[in-house]
Amino acid sequence: MTVTAASVKGKIVITISNAGNYRLERKQFDSDDWLVYTASGFAVESEENPAIAITTCDVLDAVNLEIGKLYQYRIVDFEKENPEESDYTTSSLIKCGETTPIGYSFENYHAPEGQWGELVTPDDIRFTYLWGTDFKATNGASYTDAQIRFFINAAVEEIARMLDITIVKRKIRYNAVDRNLKKGTDYDVDEAVYDFKYSKISRYGVIKTRQRPILKLHKLNLLSRYANVKDLKETTIVDKTKGILKLMERPIRPSDRTSGISTAIGIYGNQTINAHLFYAIDYDVGFETSDDVPADLRQTIAKYASVQLLNIIGDGLMSGFSSSSLSMDGLSESFSSTQSATSAYFGARIKEYKDDIDKYIKENKHKFGSMNIGSI
Known part of the structure; x- marks a missing residue:
């Protein structure tokens, strides 16, 4: 079962994957208090204003929302008495109204309660590490957040393998x-x-x-x-x-x-x-949540994901070309084409990021390990 939230014109739509009788709660990012869904919207539960069960898969939240604020939602069986944190299913953070970027590089993201979190968000990649890069192919198709997350998740596992560590918490x-x-x-x-x-x-x-x-x-x-x-x-x-x-x-x-x-x-x-x-x-x-991962390790993972994306985006924007130039005096334009893996369209940024990654791995390879003395 999952709970997702989407912002639409100053309102938030909460979607529950499975229908049932649920207690729905909401929390604002900078608050510790969970408000419960009542007949008058989300409020502090009381005898005069008791919680009501959610029986539909979609709920519209339009009461007492602040534009630009981050919110999180969670559900639990309505009949569950004194539920513990592990009994809840929790959504990711959602920003109301605005579409401004969310991520660690914007200092407006942290791991949602009850979840490990996102080590690097798609907006971190799109607006910080690949600033100035158009995420569209020649046919106008855009890279989705889901596609970017795929590369981020792959980068987490690859950097973990290079350092011989576990990053995402595992039992x-x-x-x-x-x-x-x-x-x-x-x-x-x-x-x-x-x-x-x-x-x-x-x-x-x-x-x-x-x-x-x-x-x-x-x-x-x-x-x-x-x-x-x-x-x-x-x-x-x-x-x-x-x-x-x-x-x-x-x-x-x-x-x-x-x-x-x-x-x-x-x-x-x-x-x-x-x-x-x-x-x-x-x-x-591993690390308890994504908030606990060191900033330098987070940055290295973001750069690794960016390199993989740049290789593909470069081909999508201008397949087969490694560079382009425009001469204003002679009104001439030239393109360089290549099949070399080292001369991609974003070759300069790729090389810079690769050098940074190699340096980090070299300097931190033994930070989490020790001299091999054999298995016991």
Whole structure:
């Protein structure tokens, strides 16, 4: 189920994907208070002015709206008592009346409540990073926001891969399917357990997680094939940026008589301890919301998306040409055509952005990582 909002001539139309009985609420960007939909419009709920259920898929909001202000809407089952934030379905921010750009570069956007947000908005690309570029092809067709978001989302994943980090928040859970966890609610990524290697854990005393940066460590257990041996979470120091778990307790030894250890190695001897012990880790990675992403990383992602767009837009505006010039004295005009990937129509800006991206990746590649000491 989704909730979307569109501004039309000083009014806002809220569209709910599925019909039902809903409680509809509205909040202004610079306010902390949610107003509820009543018979007199959006207002503070009271006995004299109670909330009324929304049963249609489209609702027109035309009361007490301020032109130029940002608004957000959310819905929840009307019969739900004392709903929590996770029970709501929330819309993106919408500006009433005006069509001025919205984005971080205009200081008028932040992650909507209950959503991760947009790391870079289409308006950031269109009016800041590609300022002066006409987003139209020779046939007059314009690039839509949805198309620009496609390139932004691809850029987020590509820069994350280059830096070996996770940007958009994800819930990592070990053996999630076997534990009957629900994807999208309980977890986003199903990750295998970590092997126990006594020689390395006794020497280094750390576990390097497969993804980083770590937002929160939920669980760190030492498991045998037969039992949960020990809970290590409370005595572990988390290096969130580099994704390193520093174990403060002495590592388990083959000679320990902990019941799980004894059962694990059984009659086969101490040499089998590595094959029968594992670390089970539940953790969240990435940034909490798009607001928490560093400005320099945001800018690099915007430039990467812009480069990809420039390559396509250049062909759309003047396919096959790399440059054009006009001489006023001799009233002559010339064009340069090319099939070279380095001589695109917007070649100068593409090269500048690529140089900036390469420099950022080189300088920050190890900011989120550390010297590789092997898997634990």
